[in-house]
Amino acid sequence: MTPGASNARPAPAAIEVHDARVRLGDTDVLRGVNLRVPMGQMVALIGPNGSGKTTLLRCLLGLQRLDAGNVRILGEPVGPKVLRRVGYVPQRLPLDPSFALCVREFLALRRPDTRLWFFRRTRATDDILLRHAPGLGMEPLLSRPLSGLSGGQLQRVLIAYSLLGDPELLLLDEPTAGVDTPGEQDFYQLIGDVHARLGITIVLVSHDLGMVFRRASWVYALNGVICCEGRPEEVINANSLKAAYGIHVTPYHHHHHSHAPVPPEGVPITLHRR
């Protein structure tokens, strides 16, 4: 069952992956991934470290060639044309501190209408940047150097950058890596707000299940293949997840509640490889 299954006709898919296979070095990282993400949903892609989450995202973005299978995003094959409609927040911004770039200059790189001659600062540029990435607290950061931001600030700048392209699909790779725990709560709140406001498809990649319960409507568990998918409360208790792929879930081994187990704020539930 998928989120759109109750409709008579399936909604157009934001992401369709058919039998994707990728081998890196001596490792078969993706071993036949099948995936269909309907439009407008906020979903999570989870899996232990090294399970191929980043590799799968790179395939969706045309950064990694498939050895077999195929990928379509927003109904089109991956290419420069469709990538214009996609936002991407990478796992890390390995920015060299010797590169001078302030937040305003970095954000302006995403929009042709702010590519003023040689980064001249104008009121109009700032207006465009703030209008297209509202609610992210960018205004006080605009003149700050990118290399001097905290993990949480940098993460918000990267989200603002991705939203400036007016994406229809937003892919976030481990968005809370490098953000402290209280910051994480704000962060998921912020992503939730973006989803509520824009109604775009959002894929959150994470090895942290805590947020999945509160935010995602559907969860895909990856370990070389999609080993399990469903609503968050189904996936976390799925025997197939534990047995078939050597993953177990802590600390919620058992529960006897009739409703979905919502972990307390700030307590991540993490998938481990056994």
Added chain:
Amino acid sequence: MPDFLMEPFMQRALLMALALGPACGLLGVFVTARRMSFFSDTIAHSALTGVAAGFLAGFEDPTLPVLSFCIMVAVTMLWLRERTRLLNDTIMAVLLSVSVAMGVILLSLQRNRWAELDKYLLGDVLSVGWSDVAWAAAAAVAVTVAVLASLNPLALLAAHEDLAHVSGARVRLLNYGFVILLTLAVSLSIRALGILLVTSMVVLPPATARMLVHTLRAHVLLTVAFGLTGAVGGVLLSYPLNLPTGPTVTMTFGALFAASLLVARLRSPARP
């Protein structure tokens, strides 16, 4: 005006500095950001083989053989980086040492050319001809136009290569284009600074400017200003002081660097 400024050799040297100082600095902004300083050094050292092979093939002016050989080495480096799992540093160290050894051996086969070794290792800007000036001016125009026209994608590429790709930048074209421009600027600057010191003109001006600014706009402007000041200033100083020109230019860059370090320290003692 001091007499020595009327000398044509001095005018040619000053024009070389005027053209190449700012151009190398402009490229250097991205070279330092992308940790390519050693790359630039490798290209410079490979010029020795270009010089020796050029003489052996009967060229009086080795500019063209040097350019072709350096571009060949640069493209080989990019190719090896894409196709092998060797580390960048390793690839460059291999190409650098092999081209120096090959250059020296090829020169040793031509005893009458042995004296040229110093000229290329240490530079001799006071001996350049008008054709060298013309090459330098053409390279400076090409570098300035290309870098300013692709400033946005270059900046994005330096910030995050994958993000640049997803944002629609033509990453491969930019990488190759940038490396070819860098090769052009570095190999022509060898006549001024010599193989041993040419990287100083690429790396020192952006490093000097970086300590004083934190926007790309200011970084580019200040780097070009330092590149110009250091190159022209060094040539001007070397004559009355009767010092070798290339090392004097590098020392001028070094003095600017030290001054900028001091200013940055005084402004904010916590930061380097």
